[in-house]
Amino acid sequence: MLILGIETSCDETSVAFLEVKNNNFKVLSQVVSSQVKLHAKFGGVVPVLAARKHSENIDRVFRLALKQSGIKKKPDLIAVTKGPGLAPALLVGVNFAKFLAWSIDRPLIGVNHLEGHIFSNWLKPFGKSSDVNPSADGQMSKKIRFPAVVLIVSGGHTELVLMKGFGRYQLLGQTLDDAVGECFDKVARLLGLGYPGGPIIDKLAKDGDSRAFKFPSPLINSKDFNFSFSGLKTSLLYFLQNNQIDFSKSKLSKNQEQLRKDICASFEEAAIKVLVKKTLRAKDEFCAESILIGGGVAANSFLQKKFSDQAEVIFPRREYITDNAAMIACAGYFSVREYVPADRQRPALGRNCQLKKPDKDSWKDVFAEPNLPLASR
Ligand code: KG4
Ligand code: ZN
Numbered sequence: 001m002l003i004l005g006i007e008t009s010c011d012e013t014s015v016a017f018l019e020v021k022n023n024n025f026k027v028l029s030q031v032v033s034s035q036v037k038l039h040a041k042f043g044g045v046v047p048v049l050a051a052r053k054h055s056e057n058i059d060r061v062f063r064l065a066l067k068q069s070g071i072k073k074k075p076d077l078i079a080v081t082k083g084p085g086l087a088p089a090l091l092v093g094v095n096f097a098k099f100l101a102w103s104i105d106r107p108l109i110g111v112n113h114l115e116g117h118i119f120s121n122w123l124k125p126f127g128k129s130s131d132v133n134p135s136a137d138g139q140m141s142k143k144i145r146f147p148a149v150v151l152i153v154s155g156g157h158t159e160l161v162l163m164k165g166f167g168r169y170q171l172l173g174q175t176l177d178d179a180v181g182e183c184f185d186k187v188a189r190l191l192g193l194g195y196p197g198g199p200i201i202d203k204l205a206k207d208g209d210s211r212a213f214k215f216p217s218p219l220i221n222s223k224d225f226n227f228s229f230s231g232l233k234t235s236l237l238y239f240l241q242n243n244q245i246d247f248s249k250s251k252l253s254k255n256q257e258q259l260r261k262d263i264c265a266s267f268e269e270a271a272i273k274v275l276v277k278k279t280l281r282a283k284d285e286f287c288a289e290s291i292l293i294g295g296g297v298a299a300n301s302f303l304q305k306k307f308s309d310q311a312e313v314i315f316p317r318r319e320y321i322t323d324n325a326a327m328i329a330c331a332g333y334f335s336v337r338e339y340v341p342a343d344r345q346r347p348a349l350g351r352n353c354q355l356k357k358p359d360k361d362s363w364k365d366v367f368a369e370p371n372l373p374l375a376s377r
Contacts, residue, residue: 001355004075004100005329006062008093009085009113010155011035011045013057016325017069020333024129025122029068030319030326033057040195044185045155051088058096065325074104077358079332082110083372084156090368098363107358110366111331113323114157114374115167117294118150119334120316120327143314145289149282151275152374153303154295155181155196159374160225160278162286166334167377172282173225180271181297183229187236187267191260192247201264202300208258208265210302213239215270225278232270236263268302276306283311290314296322335377 001021007014016030035053039045080097083090094110101108121144124130149172150161158175178186181198188197193204216235218228240246247260283291291313297303299321307313320327336355 001077001333002071002073002075003329003332004078005111005325005327005332006058006078006080006093006097007113007116007323007325007328008054008058008089008096009081009083010089010323011039011050011053012323013054013061013093014323014325014328015058015062015065016329017065017071017075018326018329018333025124025330025333026129027123027126027326028071029065030126030324031061031065031068032322032324033061036196043189043195045086047086047088050086051092054089054092058092062096062100074106076106077332077336078106078108079111079329079335080108080366081113081116081328082366083113083369085113085368085370087368087370090370094366094368098366101360101363105360107360108363108366109332109335109358110369111328111335112372112374113328114152114159114294115331115335116327117152117154117316118161118163118292119330120294120320120324121292121314122330123317123320123326125317125319143290143312144292147286147288148290148292149279149286149288150292150294151279152295153180153275153293153297155179155185155198157295158227158229158275160227160282161374162282162288163292166337169374169376171374172286173227173278175227175229176219177228177230178233180227180229180275181295183233183271184297186233190233190237190240191263192249196296198297198300201268202302204261205264205268205302208261208263210265210269212262213266215239215266217270217274220274220277225282227274227278229271232267236267239263265302268300272300272303272306275303276310279307280311294321 003018005016013033017028019026078097078101080093146165148163150163152159156179158180160172162170184198185196193200218231293315
C-alpha cells in the first residue's frame with residue numbers, strides 16, 4: 001500500500017510518501033518546506049501569510065517528494081491534515097489534496113494533526129523499514145504497548161492522553177491557557193531571542209545553571225492532569241522588569257550573556273518539571289505500559305534527559321518531531337485500518353488485518369476543521 005501524506009496546518013509545507021508492505025512501514029520520501037524566516041520578523045506565525053506561502057510552495061514540495069520517492073504509480077490512499085490548525089493554512093493542503101484525489105481517482109482521508117504527532121513514534125529513518133507486525137503478545141511493537149500515556153507538546157497543544165489502542169483515546173488533561181511551545185516562543189521574545197524560541201532556548205540553556213533562579217511550575221501539585229503556562233511566562237516578565245534586565249540591545253556583555261543562559265535553564269527547569277511529573281503520575285495511576293511523547297517540544301534536550309533519567313520513554317526520531325507529512329501518512333494508515341470492525345475488537349491486530357478501502361469519492365467528505373479535538377475513532 002502506498003500512502004501520500006500532506007501537511008499544511010501551521011508553517012511547514014510537507015509532503016511524504018509512505019509504503020506499507022509485508023507489515024512494514026517505509027518512508028520513501030519526505031520534503032518539508034519551513035516558513036520560519038517569513039514569520040520570524042513578526043515573532044509568530046501570521047495565518048494569512050502562512051496560507052499564501054503554502055499555496056506558492058505546495059506544488060513544488062509535492063513534485064520534489066514524488067521525484068525523491070522514485071515511485072512510478074499512483075498512491076493507494078491520500079492522507080491530509082484536516083485539523084487542528086490555522087484555518088487558512090489547513091485549507092490550502094485540504095483543497096490541494098481534494099483536487100489531487102479527484103483528478104487521480106484515489107481515496108482521501110482527513111487526519112487529525114495530533115494523531116499524526118502520536119504516530120510519529122512509529123517511524124524509522126528514511127528508506128529503513130519499521131515493523132508494523134504485532135509482537136508475540138499481539139502488540140504493535142515490543143516497546144510500544146497499550147495502554148500508553150502520550151504527552152503531546154507542541155506550539156498549539158499540551159495534552160496528556162491515555163491511548164488504549166489504535167484510535168482509542170482518553171484525554172486526561174490539557175493546558176488551561178498557553179501551550180508549552182507557545183510559552184517557549186513567548187519567553188524567547190522577552191529574552192530578545194529569535195523565533196521560534198524553543199530551539200534557541202534549548203541551545204542556550206545547555207550552558208546555563210538551572211538552579212540560578214526559581215520560577216513557578218503552575219499546577220505542579222494539583223490532583224488533575226491539567227497544565228498552565230501563562231503564569232510562568234508572566235513571572236519571568238516581572239522578574240526581568242523588577243531587576244531591570246533588558247536583553248534588547250544588540251551587543252550584550254559576557255555577564256549578560258551568561259545571565260540569559262541561566263534564565264533559559266531555570267525557565268526550562270520550571271516548565272519541564274511539571275510535564276514530567278504529571279506524565280509519570282498518569283502512567284502509574286492508569287497502569288500504562290509505555291510512555292510516548294510527540295510534538296515540537298519533544299525535541300527539547302532537557303525534556304528528553306529529564307524523562308529518560310526517570311523512565312523508559314519513547315520519542316519520535318528527530319526528522320519526525322516537528323510538523324511533517326510522514327506522520328500524517330502513518331496516521332492515515334491506522335485510520336483506514338481502524339475502520340474494520342474486527343480490528344476494533346482487537347485493536348492491536350496487525351498481521352492479516354483487512355483494510356477498509358475508503359470510497360474514491362471520499363474527498364467530498366473531507367473538510368478543514370481548525371478546532372478538531374483528538375477523539376476516539
Ligand atoms: O509540533 P510543532 O512543529 O508545531 C505545532 O504543531 O505547533 O511544534 C512547534 C513548537 C514551537 O513552539 C517550537 O518553539 C517548539 O515546538 N520547539 C521546541 C524545540 N524545537 C521546537 N521547544 C523546545 N525545545 C526545542 N528543541
Ligand atoms: Zn504539530
